[in-house]
Amino acid sequence: MSSKSKRVALYMRVSTEEQARHGDSIEAQRQALRKYAEDHNLTVIGEYADEGISGQKPVRKRPALSEMLREVEAGRVDLILFTKLDRWFRSVKLYYQAQEVLDAHKTAWRAILEDYNTETADGTLKVNIMLSVAQNEAERTSERIKFVFADKVRRGEPITGSLPIGYRIETVDGRKRVAKDPEKEEMVNDIIQTYLRTQSLRRTTIEINRKYEQHMDLITVKNLLRNEMIAGRYRDNEVYCEPYITSEEYEKIQGLWQNNIKFNAKEAYYFxxxxxxxxxxxxxxxxxxxxxxxxxxxxxxxxxxxxxxxxxxxxxxxxxxxNVLEQMLLSQVEDDMEHVRSKAMHAKESRQSAQIERRREEIRQEMERLSYVFTKGRMEAKEYDKRYDALEKELADLKEPEQLTVPKPLPEGWRQMYDDLDAAGKQQFWRRIVREIHITKMRNSSLSLMMKI
Structure with a gap:
């Protein structure tokens, strides 16, 4: 495949701290990457930006990176571009977890503002060193931020704009403070007293929503009742803000919450x-x-x-x-699985064929380059013959892939094995093969399944 048709994905990232830093903004990275792709005749197939996310976060907590790697796994990306190595990762361990995906699908990456490669041992060593430096810098920065936050908490200053309902940030004598929100104060007091009376998060949420015409969910109410700010304390500061309740009342609420938690491992839900x-x-x-x-x-x-x-x-x-859902699924799961298996087989065959054709084109280009260098007198005949023959042999050995076989996800006799499983085993069975179950609004509904392969 020629460079003109190489498919590239542009990746950008900034952490919350870096968003205001000149040159690190998402838009600045985007413009630099677009220009590089245009100057090098690269075809951009997608742009992926993780904004406000640390380079020390794993792939699963970086939505844009996760989406881009799915495109890599689908065989739609030849090259990933980012501006600097620390935009990619700041952790050696996490870098290699993503690199395994790239290696498996023959996808390269390039830092356009830095000189890095993983094609040689020296290049790999350099990447490891710089990632280690970036990781150390990030950890030291995190320690400084924690120290600053701890000092702010000690002085009663807010460290985040996200507060539980009933509180807001005010400026007093030129300094920010966490204070009660007069507009929500009555409702918060009512939430606390209602929970102490009913000892039920659900009943408390419903009563408060009806009384104050709110649309709070149960999680919002739970987060308020479990937040130690309502007792006036936060972290190591016992007088952080004005309290709604005493420390004794707060501990009583936590005790009620713990007593209401019920869990029975034998009652695992299949779906x-x-x-x-x-x-x-x-x-x-x-x-x-x-x-x-x-x-x-x-x-x-x-x-x-x-x-x-x-x-x-x-x-x-x-x-x-x-029970009804289980029987409906069991009656159609094998047919659906076979359909998904067939699609997966076709996709893998197409992906392997594309990889072989890409390698053929690369070999042809390398043979042309060798011939050009030889005709210019820049290479000895012996070296030319050796390298050219090796490329010719590799080209001849490249064959179309044989028909792939995808193992059936369900073995022979699977139904009998399923019937012998306990509730927890059946739960794991369905989680292994079903991604989601969509039901319709009709009484006699059909089910739509998305399978995991």
Whole structure:
């Protein structure tokens, strides 16, 4: 493949601290990368920017990087461009985790403002050294920031703009302070007293939403009740801000919270975190109960949208039986799996063919370059013959890939093995092969599955 048709992805990153630093902004990086790609006749297939994210964060916590690596795995990227090595990673360990993906798919990277390569032992050593330096610098910066934050907390100053409801940042005598929000003070006091009375996060949330015409979710209320600021303290400062309650009342609330936590490992839900609400897109949660039929009692497990039954935010009221869902999935999972397997086989064959053709083109270009150098008298005939013959042999050995085989995800006799699993085992089974379960709003709904291969 010629350089004119090389597909490149542009990657940009700044951490919160670096956003205001000249030359490190996302837009400055974007302009530099676009110009480089244009000057070098590179085809940009995508731009990926992680804004406000540290270079010491792993791939899974960098959304743009994760998306770009998925494009790499799909065989759509030949080269990744970024401005400097520290925009890519500031950790040696995390760098090599991403590099494994690039190596597996023959994707290179280039820092356009620095001279780095991984094609030689010296180049690899240089990258390791510079990453180690960048990692050390980031860790020292983090230590300085922690020291500054600790000093601010000691002096009662805010260290973040994100505060629990009922508080706001005010400037007093030229210094910022965390103070009660007069507009929310009555409601926060009511939340605390309602929880102490009901000892239920759900009932507290519903009552407060109705009384004050709010749309808070249960997590917001929980975060308020668990935040030590409501007792006037924060980290090591016992008098950080004006309290809503005493330390004794705060500890009582935490005790109630701990007493209300119930967990039974035997009651694993098969489809936990897999079912998507068709109304709001929220992941539906499981619940259990007992029903009577005549003189007999039956236990059941169902799924419902938490935004509907907890906060009255979602209008989807329907519950879905685990047993019914399980039977519907079992009846269609094997057919769906075979369809996904066939698609995966075709995609892998296409990707391997493209890689072989790319290597053929690279070999041809190298042969042309050798011939040019030889005709100019810049290479001895013996060396020319040796290198040219080696390239000719490699070119001749490159064959179209044989038809790939993708192992069936489900082995023979899988249904009997499934029936023998306990609840936790069945949960792991479905998590291994199903990405999401989409249900419709109809009573007799069909299911849509997205498989993991």
């Amino acid at each position: 936990s975190s897999l079912i998507i609400c068709p109304e709001c897109g929220n992941k539906m949660s499981g619940f259990r109960g007992i029903t009577k039929r005549g003189e007999r009692q039956y236990r059941y497990k169902k799924y419902r949208c938490s935004k509907s039954y907890k906060n009255n935010i979602c209008s989807f009221r329907r519950t879905t039986s685990e």
